[in-house]
Amino acid sequence: MSAVTIDHDSHGEHHPSGLMRWITTTNHKDIGTLYLLFSLMMFFIGGSFAMVIRAELFKPGMQLVDPATFNELTTMHALIMIFGAIMPAFVGLANWMIPIMIGAPDMALPRMNNWSFWILPFAFTLLLGTMFLPGGGPAGGWTMYPPLMLQTGTAFPFVIFAVHMMGISSVMGAINIVVTILNLRAPKMTLLKMPLFVWTWFITAYLLIAVMPVLAGAVTMLLTDKYFGTSFFNAAGGGDPVMYQHIFWFFGHPEVYIMILPAFGIVSEIIPTFARKALFGYESMVYAVASIAFLSFIVWAHHMFTVGMPLAGELFFMFTTMLIAVPTGVKVFNWTATLWKGSITFETPMLFALAFLFLFTIGGFSGVMCAMVPADFQYQDSYFVVAHFHYVLVTGAAFAIMGAVYYWLPKWTGHMYNETLGKWHFWMSTIWVNVLFFPQHFLGLAGMPRRIPDYPVQFTDLNMLSSIGGFLFGASQLIFLYVVISTIRGGAKAPAKVWEGAKGLEWHLPSPPPYHSFTTPPDKEVWEHPYRD
């Protein structure tokens, strides 16, 4: 490491090799790779929990796991997917792409970058390890509502500590991104000339810095309620269990957008490339993202409409929540207008971006339905909600991440991925993810609560269908794993500008880019405004 920092004239020639390279690295590309590989691993661990959940729900009756184990699996599935798969994947993409999209030599705070990644393996080892403790892992849902969460056994303090570590990691990553974007842009690249992926991450990073400490506060209060005799959430001591939900969702709703705004950025990169046409309404896209971020702070209680709020509160949160549909709609319309009169081709990244466009919109529709408080009294805590947030998070966030991987993998590795297999992965995923989640809307409407390990027999047919979709969607991801590994290992040589319609600085670097890129800032002529012809 010292060689890298001291010897400025021989970039990348003397860094440690083997395992030590990865442990000591401060290079944004290495750290990006680490984040992405970690996220891929967590995606399969969290996915394997989902497979057990769907297997237990294949038919009525308890066949595979105890109800307590089932609750552990649903809790862990969510924690792993949210904090272990989706968020680190976006941070990995930010690490890889933001410096080379804005013409920076690296992230502004490289050593902190190393720390923010290397906290994660410890945090998740701790979290997953609780499943082997006596009494089992956390089983009160990822939302960790008291008093139920306080019934957790030995695992309790370990879970809280793991959440603290994840929070520290996220906040450090976010600070790094903000500082990098504000200080290391290429000369004359004003904020409103940045690529949209950079813009969405810029706003996301502020959301992270604002709300992760709130989560830390909430879980710390749980900790003191359990071990130090406080009564924040205990009515008998003057507290209120509902207050936890308010604090949690003040974190939780911005968290939802933390998991979708970078996806908006990715889709805004991919669609113009394969439509061979400038992004429609660049400025309004930026303002829409900023509006969504602002609104995310004043809608939190729509996660708790049935908790017993005053009428005025219910009305306020209903109206603000419905308002979110406006900037979200603007984004969808802008993407559609970008496609209009384009010259479209359908490579795998584009297919994922288009699937995002359709399926995220379906998640948006069910979101508007959930915003209607009277109807939400029925939807709340039912499978309708499960369907809604999986459309937003799987076919939204996860599909965007997969699209991003196909889009930039040739840039990262210097190899083209196998397009045929990529298309197989896409079509298998898209078909089966709908078989998996679409029926869940109807299960919820028909009265099936979420987070139950067993169900009345009239829900059997759609649960079976959903499980079959689940197994095949899960199996389809093995294609993804194979494509990624084989592209890393070899393949046709990728050119600097991998895609015909691609614009932006990253395509001016060779594939793969040198270990240290943009050690001198690029000229304005080189980077051009990525969304202007």
Add this chain to the structure above:
Amino acid sequence: MGFHTIKNAARAALFLGLGLAASAAHAAKLIADAKYNLPEGVTPMSREVYDVHMMVFWVCVAIGIVVFGVMIAALFMFRKSKGAQSAHFHHSTLLEILWTVIPVIILVAMAVPAAKTLVRMADTTEPDLSIKITGYQWKWQYDYIQNGFSFFSMLSADSDKAAQVDSGIDPASVKNYLRDVDHPLVVPTGEKIRLLITSDDVIHSWWMPDFGGKTDANPGFVNSMWIKVEEPGVYRGACAELCGRWHGFMPIVVVAKKPDDYLAWVKAMKASGGKYVSPYDGSLEDTGSPVVFSDVNYNNVMGTPAGAVVPTGSTVSPAMTAAMSKGASAATSTAISAVPAAAAPAAWDMKTVMEKGQQVYAQNCSSCHQPDGKGNPEMGAPAIARSPIANGPLAAHIQRVLKGKGIMPAWGNILSDADIAAVITFERNSFGNHKGDLVKPADVKAAR
């Protein structure tokens, strides 16, 4: 190529769009009519909720047809493989204003009726009747405040048995699997009933789809919702908020009776000396097909055989029977284990009491203390096997069960003397404990 290809593609896209719209509308119609939609329900509010739901659903379908139609058309018309050249526009102020303003108008149009419904739902004032509902892990308590009686309602024994891991019982063979309780809530039709909802331990949520929604049960706070059931019948719902291990196993059953029948039931309950009087009139066996959501109009199809058999354990006096509507006998629908007020078995011998105790243990104690009595110390449920309490003085054991400790509830408020006596007998003579005590209900009564 060029022009003709694009024209053909446009025509194809138009046909596809129309076909898609038609089939989407057709599918939506099927869905709206089918069992996989929200039930319209049987209260004024549930019907309004259903209307709000269908309104926003159709609005979404309509917007979806337009937006997806345009997207699909673009994907067919502007393909590079068909020779499409990309245009150079990148914004249009008019369009951007339009697609900001039009959604706002649509949203306001939807918000107004939704807000009106919400205001009506929130008005729980001036009820004809108030019933307090308390959630427990994992049962409901229904307290008829004005009438001075209350009872617990939990998963029926046959569902419970079938729901054990690898029980070997086919859930389809159990009637109303996971949707039946031992003691349903009974309400009158046509009256405004305020439900006061709270919890004794963790958060639960009382969800009855046919009554238009759910309300959370928060410990230490009381929420309210109101219902006015229009149709007599049997309605089924479930706990909707994750509440621990048996969250999926605490259903809700409400029997709605005509006011006269309801009053007769209340009278019978008051006279029963703490025993639950079944609201069913003997014809339950003929209703409640597991594939329908509500067994509506149950009373209307009543054809009660005279002298229906009354299962042991729910003895109902002839006087009470006479007080029941239409002179029908009462018959509990489910097995008698863990019935709070179940009468003691006639013969109080070791074998009978151990069997009863085992049933009570399985339904009330095993989820924390585990079926093998080894406990779950991490959650604050110590082992019963070889424990100082179960192997120490009897008086202390009775006190612990009656009063509870930590997360263990005070079972004295929940179970009958006979149940407590039986379960203590069972605990002192199982799991490697050999005290040999045969506890009598009178011992428990004396210790209260």
